[in-house]
Amino acid sequence: MVNEQAWKALHEELAAKGVTLVAVSKTKPVEDIQALYTIAWSIGQIVGPYLGSITAQHLGFTMLWWIVGGISLATAIGYKTLDAVLKRN
DSSP states (O other): OOOHHHHHHHHHHHHHTTOOOOOOOSSSOHHHHHHHHHHHHHHHHHHHHHHHHHHHHHHOHHHHHHHHHHHHHHHHHHHHHHHHHHHHO
């Protein structure tokens, strides 16, 4: 269980110093978390170029860049929203 008051106090103190909190696990060793990040990165390195080349082949490079731009914009909006929610809480 998380002590919400302590978490909020810590979050405010660190935010004032420009520090961002990251997710960690108390139930899994660091090596497991690192392995998960490595697996996710590896999947992205394989799937990303494949999907990009398929998209470029079937829809053209202009459409590929519009799609990449849309994904980037959606990601930026998601992070901005997450930041606003964390600051509100």
